[in-house]
Amino acid sequence: MSFFAQYGILTRMRFQMMRNEMMIFGIIQVALSVGLVLGLGYIVPDVSDTTALFLTTGTATQAIVTIGLVATPQILAMEKQEGRLEYMLTLPISREAYILAQITYVAAMALPGVVIAVALGAWHYGFGLDVSPLVLLVIPLAILSLAGVGIAMATLSPHQQLTNALTQLIIFYVLFFAPVIAPKEQLPEVLQRVSVVMPPTYAADAIRASLTGLPGTHLARSLIVMAGFAAASTALASLSLRRRG
C-alpha cells in the first residue's frame, strides 16, 4: 500500500478518533485568538500600526504554537501512556505517514485561529494587509516545523507529565519572552540570543513577512530555517518511533 494511501487512511482515522474534541478545540482556538488580539490592545496604551501588526501576526503564530507545540505533544504523550501508540506501531504502516497524519489534524485545528486572528486584527486596528501568495507555503511550513518539534518532544520524552510540563513552559515563553508578539528589539539581549534557536521565532517572522510585508522581516531565511526544523524534527520523531528498547 502506498505512502499516500496510508496517510489518507491514518488521517481519516485521526479525525474519527478526535471527533469529540474537535468542536471544543476549534472554539478554544478562536476564543484565544480573539482574546489575544483584543486583550493585548487593552494592555498597550496607544496601539500604533506597527504594534497592531505585531499583535495580530503574533497571535496568528500563537494559534499555531498552541496546537503544534502544546496540544500535539500532549495528545501524543497520552497516546504513548495508554499504549495506543505502541499498538499503531505494530501495524504495517509507515512511521512518517503516521506523523504526517497527526500534523494534518493539528493543521486543520490551527487554521481557523490563524485566519480569525488576522482578519479581526486588521479590522479592529484598521490596518491594511499585504498578503503575499507565499503565505500558502509559509503557513503549512510553520505548522510542520512547530508540530514536528512538538511530536519529537513527545516521542523522546520519557513521561507524560514531563511533556505536559514542558508544553506549559512553551506557552509562557512564546507569549512573553519570544519575538512572536513583541518585536525582537524590545527583548533583552539574552532572550534575543535564545530566540535564534527557537522555532516559533521563524514561524512568526515568516507569517509577518507574508501577511504584511513589514520591513525588518527575513522571509527567505525564515522559510529555510523552518524547513530545517521540520525535516530535522520529523526525522528525529520517526527515528525515535523506530527505536526498540
Add this chain to the structure above:
Amino acid sequence: MAILLVDELTKRYRNGTLANDNLSLAVEPGEVYALLGPNGAGKTTLVRQVLGLLKPTSGRIHVDGVDVVADPKYARRAIGFLPQAQFAMEAIQVGELVYGIARLRGLDAGEARRRTDELLDELDLGPFRGTQLRSASGGIRRLAAFATAVVGHARFLVLDEPTNDVDPVRRQLLWSRLAAFRREGTTVLLVTHNLAEAERVIDRFAIIDHGRILREGTPAALRSLVTDRLRLEVTTTEAFGGAHPALQPDPATPGAYLFDHSDLAAVSAWVQAAHESGELVDFRIGPPTLDDIYTVTVGDPRREAVGAAK
C-alpha cells in the same frame, strides 16, 4: 518449518530486570500455542520482541524463517496482533476502526467493507458498530481489538489475553471463532489466563515464569502431571477454624485447595467433621482442573508481586 521460532532468547531491561531468560520455543504451522504464567513472567516481553517493538539482548526470533530482529517490518506484515493493553482508541467507532485497520493491512475499500461487516456479524458486534471505542465497555473493546487482529487475513495471530473483560456469551463466540481459524490452518500464539476455556482450542502450551519455560506440552500431557492430586472446594462459615495441613490452598480461587490422593482419607474425615461442626456449609471433592497444573508448576502466584518484571 516453524511459523515462529524463538531460540535462546534473552531480554534484560536497562533497569537490570531479566524478563526472558534463554527462552526457546517453536510454534508449528496451524498450531494454537498458549503461553501461561503469572503477571511479570515475561510473556508480554516475548510478544513485544516478536512484533519488533523491543530488541532482544541476545537470541534469535524467526517468523516464517525470516529473522525479524533484523527485519521487524516482516513481523508486522505477517502477524495479526491483539494487545493486552486496554484498547481505548478515543472516539473512533467500532465499525470505523475495524474498517480502517483492514485498509491499513492492505485490503481494498470494497473488500475491507465486506470483511468488516462479516466480522461484526460473527462477533455479534453489529449493535455496537456505531459505538465510540472510548465509551464502549471493556468487553466490546476487546472484541473490537480481536476483529482488528483478524481482519487482515493474517496467517499468524498473536493474541494477548483475548477474553479479558468479555461476557460469557461473547467469550464462547470468541473461542469458537478461534477454533474455526484453527481449522482453517491459522497459527495462533495465545497468551491467556483462562486455561479452562482455552483448553479445547489449544494444541500445546508452555508455562512461563521468571522468563523461563517451566513446562511445555499438550493439555493432556500436562494434565497427567496432576493426576495424583485432587481438588477440594469449600464454602466456609464464620466458625471455620482453618484448613487441614494436607491442603495446599489454590491462590487463584478462595476456598479451593489441592491435596495428594494419599491424603484422601484424612481430608475426607476432616471435611466430614468440619461439616458436622458447622464450619463448612458446602464442599466438593473432584479431579484437578487444568488451572491446577499452573498452580502446581508455578507455585504461589502471589510471589509475582516480589519478582514482577517491568
